Amino acid sequence: MRDPFNVVFIGAGNVMFGSPEGAWNQALRWEQKLGARLNMLAIVDPDLPRVQRTLDGKRGDASLRNSYANTEAFSAVADLVAAYKGKEDTIRAIVVGTPPAFRGGLAKGTDIELQIIKAFPKAQLFIEKPVAAGSVKDAYTVGETIESDGNRIVGVAYMLRYLKAVGHIRKVIAERGLTVMATHARYATAYNAVAKPFWWDKSLSGGPVVEQATHFCDLSRFFGGSVVPGSVQARATEWNEPAGQLAKMLVDESKIPEEQRIPRVTSANWKYESGGVGSLLHVVAARSRFFADGHLFKLEDPYGKPLLRIRTPASDEEETLTFPGDDPFYSEVDAFVDAVESGSSQGILSSFKDACGTYELTWDIRTASERK
Ligand SMILES: NC(=O)c1ccc[n+]([C@@H]2O[C@H](COP(=O)([O-])OP(=O)(O)OC[C@H]3O[C@@H](n4cnc5c(N)ncnc54)[C@H](O)[C@@H]3O)[C@@H](O)[C@H]2O)c1
Incomplete structure (x- = not known):
């Protein structure tokens, strides 16, 4: 595969893989943007049967099979972290699309971003809205922490x-x-x-x-x-x-x-x-x-x-x-991937x-x- 783009999805729900609820479907836009370069390394979701159904669907489509051929399923971020010990830097971008109660916070169980930046210092982050479901102050602290090194590309899905x-x-x-x-x-x-x-x-x-x-x-x-x-x-x-x-x-x-x-x-x-x-x-x-x-x-x-x-x-x-x-939905992924590849956040609007x-x-x- 030419210049594969390694991605991990956290959450395998409607916003990530689509539903009759609306036009959102992150995976579809990543597939459109990257084509054969998309390499979905892993999907993390406690609902493993849902992940498996999703993977079966993707692998059943000849045009997508390669992108999802080696995708691993994990039920928690901690399992992803454990599995990537020693190969942390292979993950280029992580898309976080869980319900907000699990992210944007400092307390255990709400701290997906903090877990990610600790384990994967070089991974760029694309995060669903809203940024949290807990304290506003804690959300600002998470924002300052993940944007503190100045090099990380971070986008939020205010499409x-x-x-x-x-x-x-x-x-x-x-x-x-x-x-x-x-x-x-x-x-x-x-x-x-x-x-x-x-x-x-x-x-x-x-x-x-x-x-x-x-x-x-x-x-x-x-x-x-x-x-x-x-x-x-x-x-x-x-x-x-x-x-x-x-x-x-x-x-x-x-x-x-x-x-x-x-x-x-x-x-x-x-x-x-x-x-x-x-x-x-x-x-x-x-x-x-x-x-x-x-x-x-x-x-x-x-x-x-x-x-x-x-x-x-x-x-x-x-x-x-x-x-x-x-x-x-395509334009926000387009801007994020371009930012990751160019190293400049200029095109990211949120x-x-x-x-x-x-x-x-x-x-x-x-x-x-x-x-x-
Ligand atoms: N930008 C948009 O237009 C748009 C549209 C829909 C949803 N969203 C946002 O996306 C987020 C998810 O919504 P949804 O509709 O996909 O919900 P959903 O219920 O369809 O899916 C959420 C998934 O997250 C999984 N999950 C729960 N805890 C997890 C954890 N700790 N780690 C990994 N996975 C976990 C659940 O098992 C479920 O499969 C919400 O914040 C929502 O506001 C945004």
């Missing part, structure tokens, strides 16, 4: 930053010297397709803002900049209120402790350091808006066929832009430390929404 439509908005803002005055993000989840029990349990996922609306909080920060500490105000509709009743849940919520059940609606607003204002409504429809002096940028359907509407002071007519074939800023914002929203 909406890689949308061409988002790049276009940033270009127009920069070219016209605009300042973002307000961001307004709305998102609704098709909850009747979410069958993962951890998603419905705040103690495991952090809740729907921390776990999911995080993408829109992150995009808001990408445009609005740093959020003023303590400025977040929020309200929620809780699971036990009349407006919070759901008829089509796929999980049995009675098994989740009442205090860990997720809110159904969260509405929040905050101030940016620039003086601008941000707002989020997690429930109704996937729409995001960014306002800048005389300009209005509306980004619709970011997960599907992104549509960007721009209004400028020059006209009442909206300019509508589409971006056929744009795949931010660093761990910056992603901690989004994590902090989502926790501030959750905490404010739970205030009685």
